[in-house]
Amino acid sequence: MSEWLAMGGHGFYIWSSYGALALAIAAELIWLKRERRRSLERALESRNEEAWQS
């Protein structure tokens, strides 16, 4: 297992690449979830503002 992880001495390069990708995807998914919640809240806010003005 540890030999496989070492990737013939290139383990650091390979796993840091795949790690960076995993981090980027995780960050994007968390961001999407927050964005979704925020967009629903903002939509509600702008509806309320509109109702208050009219």
Add this chain to the structure above:
Amino acid sequence: MNLFRFAATPVFYPLAGRLLPWFTAAAIVLTIAGLYVGFGIAPTDFQQGEVYRIIFIHVPSAWMAMFIYLVMAGYAVVTLVWRSKLSAMMCRALAPTGAIMAVIALLTGAVWGKPTWGTWWVWDARLTSTLILLFLYLGYMALVEAIDDTTRADRAGALLLLVGVVNIPIIYFSVRWWNTLHQGATISMTSAPKMAETMLTAMLLMTFSAWAYTIWVAMRRVRSIIVEREAHTDWVAALLRREGVMR
């Protein structure tokens, strides 16, 4: 059948919602298959050793970074010519993912370059033009955020996208036009690929996975944008009630 019917947001929003799980599943299954072939079956490269396995994410992300930009440029044309709103929203939804793909392509390229070329970075034609692609994505995002009037922001952004599209053929042909460090194309439409079949399979599986992922996140993002922009409509009101945000 009128295709423009699907460009109507009240039709597109639930349709995208129904398609989402399929793209999630496709992205996951293709990634597992790609990693299995890439690490379990594909042989060690006789020149590069194991480090070549970075290409399974490097090449798909670099392709996606270019392809997403082309799709955005296509939507930009639709935005400018037909004044379509959904196309402009699609541009905004795709940009962050395109930027992420460009970052991953540059990063994995650098990490591959260190043990293979002996350097993290050179001002090679392909590397430099890909860096410019990243700046175009960031510039587009900054521009549309900076203009308050939505319609004007959309049109200015679309114009920027069209000006920047000249960079895509430069990236694509850079390895042919300039003989600098980055290697030539391994995969081309006109000749047999110059790599082992299992390596190619792994790379293509990861490429399709990147496609599914991109469509998935872009549709999720565009749905959020639609909700905000159409907040005043009755169908969004119904949606807000369904989501429990509004009583």
